[in-house]
Amino acid sequence: xxxxxxxxxxxxxxxxxxxxxxxxxxxxxxxxxxxxxxxxxxxxxxxxxxxxxxxxxxxxxxxxxxxxxxxxxxxxxxxxxxxxxxxxxxxxxxxxxxxxxxxxxxxxxxxxxxxxxxxxxxxxxxxxxxxxxxxxxxxxxxxxxxxxxxxxxxxxxxxxxxxxxxxxxxxxxxxxxxxxxxxxxxxxxxxxxxxxxxxxxxxxxxxxxxxxxxxxxxxxxxxxxxxxxxxxxxxxxxxxxxxxxxxxxxxxxxxxxxxxxxxxxxxxxxxxxxxxxxxxxxxxxxxxxxxxxxxxxxxx
Numbered sequence: 030x031x032x033x034x035x036x037x038x039x040x041x042x043x044x045x046x047x048x049x050x051x052x053x054x055x056x057x058x059x060x061x062x063x064x065x066x067x068x069x070x071x072x073x074x075x076x077x078x079x080x081x082x083x084x085x086x087x088x089x090x091x092x093x094x095x096x097x098x099x100x101x102x103x104x105x106x107x108x109x110x111x112x113x114x115x116x117x118x119x120x121x122x123x124x125x126x127x128x129x130x131x132x133x134x135x136x137x138x139x140x141x142x143x144x145x146x147x148x149x150x151x152x153x154x155x156x157x158x159x160x161x162x163x164x165x166x167x168x169x170x171x172x173x174x175x176x177x178x179x180x181x182x183x184x185x186x187x188x189x190x191x192x193x194x195x196x197x198x199x200x201x202x203x204x205x206x207x208x209x210x211x212x213x214x215x216x217x218x219x220x221x222x223x224x225x226x227x228x229x230x231x232x233x234x235x236x237x238x239x240x241x242x243x244x245x246x247x248x249x250x251x252x253x254x255x256x257x258x259x260x261x262x263x264x265x266x267x268x269x270x271x272x273x274x275x276x277x278x279x280x281x282x283x284x285x286x287x288x289x290x291x292x293x294x295x296x297x298x299x300x301x302x303x304x305x306x307x308x309x310x311x312x313x314x315x316x317x318x319x320x321x322x323x324x325x326x327x328x329x
Contacts, residue, residue: 042116044229048237050111055208055242060089062104063096090244097248097256105209106131108245112204112234118152120196121226131210137201140188147178150199152226155320170195208245211238216252221271222263225320232318251317253277255308272316272323276307 052058057079065072078084096104117125126134151170157163173193180190206214215235218227231249239246252258253273261268261279268279316322 044117044226044233045113045115046230046233046237047113048110048234048241049113049203051241052108052110055108055245056086056089056093058108059093059104059208060084062107063093063101066101066104102209105212106207108208110206110208110211110234110238112202112206112237114202114204114230116150116152116199117202117230118196118226119194119198119200120152121224121230122200122202123196124224124227125202125230128210128214132204132206132214135203139191139194139198139200140186143181143187143190144174144177147174147176147181149174149177149194151195151197152199153197154225166197170197212248212257215249216257219249219251219314219317220253220263221251221273221317221322222267225322228317229320232314235314250309273309273313276309276313 060079061072061075064070064075068075075084079089122136126136149170153163153166157166173195177190177193180193181187211234215231217223218231219235221228235246235249238249248256250257251273253261254277259277260283261271261274261277263271265279265281268274
C-alpha cells in the first residue's frame with residue numbers, strides 16, 4: 030500500500046523537459062519496419078545488410094522520407110521516446126492526458142503527496158504578471174495554502190484537501206510516447222492557437238529530440254509545416270492573424286486556386302494573400318514558444 034510523503038514547496042522554477050530514453054536506433058528501426066513492407070527479402074537479411082553497411086544511413090533516411098511523404102505512418106508506432114516533464118500546471122495536465130493513443134503517462138499524485146505547510150508550487154502566466162494581477166493571485170494562493178494545511182492538520186485526507194488546490198498547481202510526468210503520436214501532438218499543440226504552456230512543452234520535447242536525432246525532429250512541426258499537412262485548416266480569420274500564416278497557405282485559398290484551375294480560369298485570391306509555402310525556421314519556432322503570440326487575440 031502506498032504511503033503519504035510530505036514535501037516542502039520547491040523553488041518556483043520553470044518547465045523542465047528531458048529526453049530520458051528512446052528506441053536504440055530509431056532510424057534503423059523505422060527503415061526495417063518500412064522495408065519489410067516493400068521487400069521480398071527476409072527482415073534478417075535486410076538487418077544484416079545494414080550491419081554490413083551495404084545499406085547506408087543516407088539511403089535509409091531517403092527511403093523513410095519517401096514513405097512518410099505518401100502517408101505510410103504505421104511504422105512510426107514502432108519508435109518510442111521517454112520524457113521527464115516537470116513544473117507544468119494542472120491546467121496543462123488536463124489537456125495533456127486527452128492524448129490517449131500511443132502514449133503512456135505517470136503523473137505526480139495529489140493523493141499520496143501532501144504539501145507540507147500547504148506550500149504548493151504553482152505556475153504564474155506572464156499575461157497575469159504583465160497586467161498587474163500577480164500579487165493578488167499570489168495572495169489567493171497563500172489563502173488556499175493556509176486552508177489546505179489547516180484541513181490536513183485537522184485530519185482531512187490529502188485526497189480530499191486537494192479539492193481546494195488551483196489549476197495553477199504544478200505537477201510532474203514520466204511519459205512514453207511513440208513517434209506517430211508525438212507527431213500528432215505536435216500537429217495540434219505547436220499551432221499558435223494552442224495554449225502557451227502546451228506549445229512550450231512540445232517545443233521543448235522537439236528540442237530534446239533535435240539534439241539526438243535531428244533527422245527525425247524535422248518532422249515535429251505544427252500541422253501547417255512543410256513536413257506535415259502543409260497548410261492551415263483552422264478558421265480563416267485565425268490563419269490571417271497568425272504570424273506563421275505569412276508562410277503557410279490556407280486550405281480555402283488552395284481549393285479556390287484548384288477549382289479555378291479546373292475551370293480553366295485565372296484566380297486572384299482575396300487579401301491577405303496565401304502563404305508562400307516557405308519552410309518553417311528557428312524564428313517561427315521562437316514565435317511558437319511565446320506565451321503571447323502577436324495577433325493571438327484573433328486566433329482564439
